[in-house]
Amino acid sequence: MSLGNDGSVPAGRAPLVVGAILLGLAGLTLFDSLGVASGMGPNVGPSAAMKLIALLLAGLGVAHLVQALRLAGQRQAQDPEDKVNPGSLAWVFAGLVLQIVALSIGAGFIVSSAILFAFTACGFGRSLRSLGPVYGLVLSTAVYLFFTKALGLSLPMGPLERLLG
Amino acid sequence: MESLSLLADGIWIALQPGNLLFAGIGVLLGTLVGILPGISPSLTVALLLPVTFRLDPTGSIIMFAGIYFGGMYGSSTTAILINTPGEAASIATAIEGYKMALSGRAGPALATAAIGSFVAGTIATFLLALLAPTIVDLAVQFGPWDYFALMVVAFVTVSATFGTSVLRGLTSLALGLFLGLVGIDKLTGQARLAFGVPALMDGISITTLAVGLFAMGEALYVASRFKNVTERVEPVSGSLWMTKADWKASWKAWLRGTALGFPIGALPAGGAEVPTLLSYTLERRLTKNPEQFGRGAIEGVAGPEAANNASATGTLVPLLALGLPTSATAAMMLAGFQQYGLVPGPLLFTTNPEMVWGLIASFLVGNLMLLVLNLPLVGLWVKLLAIPQAWLYAGILVFAAMGTLAANPSVVELTMLVVFGVTGYLMRCWDYPVAPMIVGLILGPMAESQFRRALQVSLGDYLVFFKHPVSATLLAIAVIALLAPLLFKGLRRFRGGDE
Numbered sequence: 001m002s003l004g005n006d007g008s009v010p011a012g013r014a015p016l017v018v019g020a021i022l023l024g025l026a027g028l029t030l031f032d033s034l035g036v037a038s039g040m041g042p043n044v045g046p047s048a049a050m051k052l053i054a055l056l057l058a059g060l061g062v063a064h065l066v067q068a069l070r071l072a073g074q075r076q077a078q079d080p081e082d083k084v085n086p087g088s089l090a091w092v093f094a095g096l097v098l099q100i101v102a103l104s105i106g107a108g109f110i111v112s113s114a115i116l117f118a119f120t121a122c123g124f125g126r127s128l129r130s131l132g133p134v135y136g137l138v139l140s141t142a143v144y145l146f147f148t149k150a151l152g153l154s155l156p157m158g159p160l161e162r163l164l165g
Numbered sequence: 166m167e168s169l170s171l172l173a174d175g176i177w178i179a180l181q182p183g184n185l186l187f188a189g190i191g192v193l194l195g196t197l198v199g200i201l202p203g204i205s206p207s208l209t210v211a212l213l214l215p216v217t218f219r220l221d222p223t224g225s226i227i228m229f230a231g232i233y234f235g236g237m238y239g240s241s242t243t244a245i246l247i248n249t250p251g252e253a254a255s256i257a258t259a260i261e262g263y264k265m266a267l268s269g270r271a272g273p274a275l276a277t278a279a280i281g282s283f284v285a286g287t288i289a290t291f292l293l294a295l296l297a298p299t300i301v302d303l304a305v306q307f308g309p310w311d312y313f314a315l316m317v318v319a320f321v322t323v324s325a326t327f328g329t330s331v332l333r334g335l336t337s338l339a340l341g342l343f344l345g346l347v348g349i350d351k352l353t354g355q356a357r358l359a360f361g362v363p364a365l366m367d368g369i370s371i372t373t374l375a376v377g378l379f380a381m382g383e384a385l386y387v388a389s390r391f392k393n394v395t396e397r398v399e400p401v402s403g404s405l406w407m408t409k410a411d412w413k414a415s416w417k418a419w420l421r422g423t424a425l426g427f428p429i430g431a432l433p434a435g436g437a438e439v440p441t442l443l444s445y446t447l448e449r450r451l452t453k454n455p456e457q458f459g460r461g462a463i464e465g466v467a468g469p470e471a472a473n474n475a476s477a478t479g480t481l482v483p484l485l486a487l488g489l490p491t492s493a494t495a496a497m498m499l500a501g502f503q504q505y506g507l508v509p510g511p512l513l514f515t516t517n518p519e520m521v522w523g524l525i526a527s528f529l530v531g532n533l534m535l536l537v538l539n540l541p542l543v544g545l546w547v548k549l550l551a552i553p554q555a556w557l558y559a560g561i562l563v564f565a566a567m568g569t570l571a572a573n574p575s576v577v578e579l580t581m582l583v584v585f586g587v588t589g590y591l592m593r594c595w596d597y598p599v600a601p602m603i604v605g606l607i608l609g610p611m612a613e614s615q616f617r618r619a620l621q622v623s624l625g626d627y628l629v630f631f632k633h634p635v636s637a638t639l640l641a642i643a644v645i646a647l648l649a650p651l652l653f654k655g656l657r658r659f660r661g662g663d664e
Binding site: 014018022025028029032033036037044045046047049050053056057060063064067083084085086088089091092093095096097099100103104109113116117118120121123124125126132135136139140143147151152153154155156 | 215216218219332335336339340342343346350352353355356357358360381384385388389390391392553554555556558559560562563564566567570571574576579580583586587594595597609613616617620
């Protein structure tokens with residue numbers, strides 16, 4: 001976040017980003033609809049809704065860009081209470097990404113969830129050398145056992161899960 | 166009174182020991198999760214959905230109802246004790262409730278919230294039982310054009326009419342409609358926006374979207390605002406019981422809140438936020454002790470809490486009778502139905518009457534249980550509020566991931582969950598409502614198929630939507646509802662309650 005000296009942010013930035021995303025999605029939808037057959041005779045085919053929604057997204061995207069232009073150059077005061085803590089955010093996000101990575105290399109539910117738990121706790125001020133990882137392992141093992149043994153659901157298996165049978 | 170005898174049958178079903186147990190577990194689990202700061206009732210339902218995966222449909226839907234009401238009660242407890250409303254509908258409760266807690270009157274505040282919810286929930290359930298069959302009778306005669314028009318009304322009211330900004334509401338809705346396109350078209354079998362990814366062929370799961378937007382979005386948001394200060398929990402001191410004066414101030418507020426909440430909830434307008442704030446404003450105007458408002462007036466808790474519960478029950482009218490979810494929680498209930506292949510709507514009343522009426526009756530049972538279980542257990546619930554944020558949000562994320570993996574054990578699904586989480590975080594930062602997105606995801610494909618069916622019947626005549634009186638009227642209402650907030654900025658006055 002590029003904060004000004006007075007802690008303000010450019011007022012037009014959010015609508016600019018959202019407008020760009022909406023236009024991108026509109027383009028994507030329109031592009032994909034080209035590969036979908038349109039209806040025959042009186043029937044409306046599956047591509048009609050895609051075009052309609054592409055139009056809606058594009059219209060909203062333009063509206064956002066207009067708003068961004070109108071706000072361009074202005075700065076919006078930011079509540080100091082509302083200040084972003086990038087470190088915490090990064091820890092939690094890293095936890096989420098690492099969980100996905102751990103699962104895709106077959107580490108199983110317990111280990112990958114324990115990683116997510118420990119990293120999130122770290123984002124909230126409990127360092128990795130605290131009890132976070134231990135609590136994470138205990139919780140995810142308990143969750144795994146309860147939902148697979150008691151409720152009969154299946155969760156991703158890894159070496160640890162196979163050990164538990 | 167046919168519906169009352171059906172309701173009596175339903176009560177018989179709900180009182181079966183097994184179902185009673187499900188309702189009880191639901192209420193306890195719902196309160197347990199709902200009381201955690203920052204967790205809304207709809208998120209409670211979404212997080213606890215996996216628990217009901219393997220139960221029989223009736224039992225699990227009944228448990229759902231319990232979870233829902235428990236979650237709402239938990240949310241108000243948090244609003245009163247730590248001024249952290251888990252959802253927009255609890256904001257009004259937090260205003261006076263927290264002040265009451267500060268002045269040592271947390272007990273009566275929690276009591277009036279619980280009893281008010283019970284009173285409102287009970288009245289609203291009877292209204293639901295009376296109203297739903299009437300609407301079902303009407304709905305049986307509805308053509309696809311009428312359904313389509315009805316969904317358009319729901320789109321507009323949910324996203325534009327009651328939000329803070331028409332543009333942001335519509336944007337959220339459009340994102341939901343976009344996600345609704347993903348997957349195989351049911352009529353022609355063609356894949357849309359799936360890009361050859363097998364996991365996308367089945368479409369986007371409502372639960373994944375809801376858990377991503379609510380749970381992950383919330384966790385990321387709280388993390389991004391983390392300041393390493395601990396929240397203060399107001400100790401529940403003094404008597405838990407309401408004094409005579411409290412009762413006197415509360416009972417009219419409960420009834421007024423119910424009268425406001427139920428109709429607004431039953432309209433396809435979505436959300437309990439409007440009736441709760443209206444109720445707060447109304448109580449403030451009518452009170453005999455205006456000096457108490459802002460310092461902990463019990464009417465300011467009683468009215469909005471009743472309105473909240475009545476409106477939640479009200480949203481079940483369009484959900485059960487028409488299959489139309491108009492709030493995030495109703496959407497989660499629909500997801501619960503769908504996991505058993507059940508489609509709420511007029512048909513369900515004829516194909517599964519025992520289930521529908523068992524569910525309606527279980528609202529009565531659930532509300533009673535809430536009262537019996539929760540007031541005595543207040544001390545225990547309060548302890549939950551003391552869980553440090555670190556363990557709380559870490560645990561929430563693990564549960565969110567678990568729910569998604571249990572429903573669909575694939576890395577792609579988990580990646581989608583994280584993408585939706587980031588989306589939810591950005592929407593939260595930039596003040597976009599998330600409920601329209603969820604409603605759009607569910608109703609978009611439904612509206613599309615009704616639209617196509619209507620055109621098939623009319624042999625491609627687009628005017629079919631204006632030739633039938635019901636659909637023409639509904640579409641006109643939709644246009645008015647879309648333009649009204651732009652024309653009457655004065656409507657905003659109702660939302661502030663701060664004059």
